[in-house]
Amino acid sequence: MATYKALTEENCKDFKNFKYSEFKCKCKGKYCKGYPVPFSYQLASHLQKIRDNFKKPVIITSPLRCKQHNKNSGGTSNSPHMKGWAVDFYINGVSYDKLYSYVKKLPYYSYAYRVKKNQNVIHYSITPPSEIQVVSTVKRDEFKNQLKVLADELRVRTGASTNASIVGVAKKNCIYNYFETKKDSKYTWYRIADKQWVANNGKYLTVYSKTEGEDEKVIAELQKQVQELTDKNVLLEKTNQELQTQIKEKETNEYKSIYKCAEDGDYNIKIKMYKDEELYIK
Numbered sequence: 001m002a003t004y005k006a007l008t009e010e011n012c013k014d015f016k017n018f019k020y021s022e023f024k025c026k027c028k029g030k031y032c033k034g035y036p037v038p039f040s041y042q043l044a045s046h047l048q049k050i051r052d053n054f055k056k057p058v059i060i061t062s063p064l065r066c067k068q069h070n071k072n073s074g075g076t077s078n079s080p081h082m083k084g085w086a087v088d089f090y091i092n093g094v095s096y097d098k099l100y101s102y103v104k105k106l107p108y109y110s111y112a113y114r115v116k117k118n119q120n121v122i123h124y125s126i127t128p129p130s131e132i133q134v135v136s137t138v139k140r141d142e143f144k145n146q147l148k149v150l151a152d153e154l155r156v157r158t159g160a161s162t163n164a165s166i167v168g169v170a171k172k173n174c175i176y177n178y179f180e181t182k183k184d185s186k187y188t189w190y191r192i193a194d195k196q197w198v199a200n201n202g203k204y205l206t207v208y209s210k211t212e213g214e215d216e217k218v219i220a221e222l223q224k225q226v227q228e229l230t231d232k233n234v235l236l237e238k239t240n241q242e243l244q245t246q247i248k249e250k251e252t253n254e255y256k257s258i259y260k261c262a263e264d265g266d267y268n269i270k271i272k273m274y275k276d277e278e279l280y281i282k
């Protein structure tokens with residue numbers, strides 16, 4: 001996997017149709033010295049690819065921007081222009097649509113849009129690979145929607161499409177929570193984090209869906225039981241510690257375990273439980 005690389009005056013010579021000065025902030029030295037942060041080498045290499053593909057000069061209208069210049073140009077406060085990850089450009093005689101369909105297939109594509117109505121200037125930005133990390137793996141938890149990777153290395157992409165940029169890989173046997181699914185003609189996609197999707201063709205993943213209703217049933221039962229305990233004043237004014245002790249003392253003959261808590265948290269059942277704590281009922 002490629003790593004993030006800064007464009008420098010020296011390595012800019014790799015790109016025969018571009019001068020380093022073309023990537024400079026256009027505030028003309030008013031608010032910065034031209035390169036508040038390095039421009040992405042990766043993005044510069046894509047511009048050279050675009051140049052080679054269309055065989056016409058790429059005219060950059062907005063490359064790097066310092067904070068003030070970005071503000072003055074109406075850029076959003078987190079504009080990728082300020083990171084060197086975006087560029088606005090046009091090519092004489094090439095339509096916006098043609099540029100768009102070309103750039104969106106390039107690696108690490110983030111997004112693109114038409115800068116001004118009826119003009120062919122495109123805003124094109126990437127997310128350089130080392131800047132995103134694949135979300136950490138988690139432990140198996142039957143109360144969550146999870147998946148396990150079966151493939152040796154499964155690509156993680158920024159969107160639910162094979163056109164979306166690759167963020168990294170998910171390794172074999174790793175478990176992830178998932179929060180959203182999407183289907184296309186070939187794959188079912190699973191979102192494991194913000195802008196991180198993996199595809200399944202039926203063989204790449206084992207999917208453990210949390211069974212709808214299963215834990216609701218447990219909670220409903222729990223609620224009923226807790227209500228009964230509350231009615232009998234068993235739970236009133238008891239701290240967890242006390243309750244635990246009380247229950248432990250009696251569990252042998254009078255109480256049976258009905259629920260084991262999987263994770264710390266407030267479960268909206270009028271009782272707080274901690275990991276591995278068990279609720280007993282008479």
Ligand SMILES: [Zn+2]
Nearest residue numbers: 025027032066
């Ligand atoms: Zn500037």
Ligand SMILES: [Zn+2]
Nearest residue numbers: 086087088123
């Ligand atoms: Zn832009």
